[in-house]
Amino acid sequence: MKTLFRCAIALICSIPAAAFAQEPPAVPSSASEPQGVIAEPDIITRAVLFADRHLGKGDLTNGIYVDYGNMIPGAGWASVGPGYRHWYGKDSLFVDASASISVTGYRMAQARFELPALLKSRLVAGVQSRWQQFNGVDYFGSGPDSLPSALSDYAVKSTQLEGYVTIRPVRWLDLDGHIGWVNPRTRHLDGPLLQGLNSRQAYVPTGVALTIDTRDFPDHPTRGVMLRGAATRYDDRTSGSNGVNSFNRFDSEAAGFVPIGKVVLGVHGWMVRSDVDAGRSVPFYFQPTLGGVSSLRSFADYRFRDDNMLLATVEMRLALLTHLDLAGFVDAGNVARRPGDLDLEKRSYGGGLRFHTRRDTFAEIDLAHGTEGWRAMFRLKDPLLLGRLDRKTTIVPFVP
C-alpha cells in the first residue's frame, strides 16, 4: 500500500515536471549518415574531414577562395583559380568574383552582384558578367548519325552580362526570370567539319523557369525531387543578320532520389526542345548536346547534337564506405531535328565510385560502355551536373 502511495505521488509530481520540461526538438536525420557496407579506412575519413572543412562550405565563407571544378565538360578533370566573395548587411548583399583555368586550358572569369533577401527573402535580384575562352571544344556534326571520325575542334570565346530575378514564395519553389546579352565568337581549329568557321554573333537571351526542388542536399542528394520547366528566347542581335538565327528553347526536367537502406536510387529525365523558323536550325554551339560525364557517359563530350534532345538516367549508389559510394548507372537518350523523332536509342552502361560527404560530392570516377566502346572519367563534384541549375548566365556552348 505504502509503495502504491509512493508511486502515485511520484506519478502526480512527474506530470507537471514533464509538461514544463524544456526538451530540444529531435535531431534531424541530416545530422547523421548511413554507415557503409565495410568499415571506412582512417585515411578516407580524414580526406573527407579536410574536404568538408576546407572545400565544402559552399559559397558561405567570406574572403578569398579557390574556385575549382566549375568548368564545362571538355575542360579536363580539373580546373582551379582564385576567387573572392563577401556577404554584406546581414546577408542582404552578396558579391563574388572568380577566375579559373582548366587542365586543358579553358579559361573563365566571372563577377556577380546579388541582393538575395529582398521582400523578406521572397525576391532575389542580381547581375552577373562572365568572360570565357574555351579552345578545343569537340564537334562531331549535327544529328543522331554523326560519326566519331568526323571529330573536329572549334574555339569559342564570349563575354556576357545577365540580370536575373528569382521569386521564392516558399522554400522549395523558385520562379526565375533573366535577360542578358552574349556575344559568342567561334572559329575552326581542327578537323574536317566547320572549316572556315570564323563567326561573331550577339544574342539577347530572355527566359523564365519554374523549379520545384525538395532535394535534401543538391550536391549529394539522397532524397527528394527536382522538377523544372524553362522557356528561353535567344534573340539574334548580330549586326546585319535581321535576327535570322533567333530561336526559342523549352526545357523539361525531372530528377528524383530515394534512399533504400544503404542504397540511393536516382532517376533523371531531361528534354530540350527548340523552336526555330522553318528551314533554319539552332546555331551549332547552342544546340543541345549529349555525351560525356553528365549525360551519355560512354560517349565523348558533346558527341551528339541537334535542335532537340532527350536524356534519361537511372543511377544506384551503394554506400560501400560511409563516404565512398559504388555506383551503377544506365544512360539513354538521343538528339533529333524534330521533337517527335526523339528516342532513347543511344545508351551507356557503367559503374563508378563517388567520394562524398553528407552534403557534397567531391570526386567521381566512372567507367562506361556503349556502342562506341569504353570510356573512363574523373570529375570533381556535381553529380549529374545539376549544379548548372544555379547558373545565372547563359553558357556557350550548351552543356548537358
Next chain:
Amino acid sequence: MKRIHSLAIVTAIIVGAAACAGVGVPKASSTPKPPSASMWIEPTDLASRDLFYGPWGAEHAPAPNSVFELVELKHTGVNLGMTVKDDKGREWSVKQAYPGGLDPEGPVEVVLSRLLSAIGYHQPPLYYLPAFHLKDDLGTRVVVGGRFRLKDPSLKDTGSWKWEDNPFVGTKEYQGLIVLLVMFNSTDLKNTNNSIYEHRNGDLVEQWFVARDIGSALGDWNPLAPRKSHPPSFEKTPYILGVEGGHVQLAYNGWYKNLVRDRIAVDDVVWASELLGRLSEKQWQDAFRAGGYQPEVANRFIKKLKEKIGQGKALGSRVADRF
C-alpha cells in the same frame, strides 16, 4: 604544360597556407599588465562549481524549445553557423555540426569551456543544444544544433590577443593554459581564436583574456585533417614524452610548436594537472553532459584525461625524487 601549371597553382596554395599557419615564439610583453586584466582567477569554490550550466548558470542558458530567429549566417572560419535571436531578444552565435555529424566542434568547445572555467579561466556563456527551431523569412524548421554562445551585454569582445605577445607570457596561468590545451589535444591555437573581453560588473570593468574557439580538440594531432571529438584517436595519442633540460617534452605535433617546444616546465604541468585533478567525478560527468555526450563516450574521454592528469602529477613527484 597546362597540367603542370594547374598543379603548381594547387601546390602554391597549400604551401602558402602552411606557411601562414602557426604562431611566433612567445616573449614577455614590454608593456605591463593592466591591473584590470586577467586570464585566470583562483577558483576558491571549485568543489561546488556547476559544470553542467557552467559559470554563467542556468539563467543565461538558451531555452531548448524556443524558436530562434535567423539574424545572419556565419561567413568566417571552417565551421557552419549563424547568429540567431531568441524570444527574449538575446543574440546567440551558433556553431553547427556539419551534416553527417563528422567530428563536430560544438560539443568539444562546451566541454572544454566548462573544464577551463571550473578551474578559474574566464569563459563566455556557452551552451549546447543538439537541435533547435530556426525561423527565417521562409518559415520555421528544425535544424541541427551545436554550440550556442550568448552575446551578453556585460561582455564586449574587443579583439584578439596573441599567444606570443601578451601580458601573461610566462605566468603560471599562461603556461598552465598551454599545458591544458595540449592535454585536450587542441589543434587550433591560432591567435584569432583568442578574445579580449571587456567584462562589466556594475561599475567595475575588467579585461578578460580568453582562449575562446577551443572546439578543435579531443582527437589527435594530424596536421592536415585532425580528428576531433573522437575517442579512439584521443585515447591513442601520447601526452608526456619526458623531461629534457628542465623542459617537459610534450607529444605535441600540431602547427603551433613554438608555444610548446622547450618552453614548458615541470611546475607548469604539475600546476595544471593538480588544478584539473581537483574536479569531482560528478563535475567531469556534468561537463561532458553539457556538451551533449552520451555517458559511454564521455567516460572514455574522462578516463584518458584522468590518465593524463596522473601523468602530469607523477612528473612532479619523479622530479622531486631525483633531488
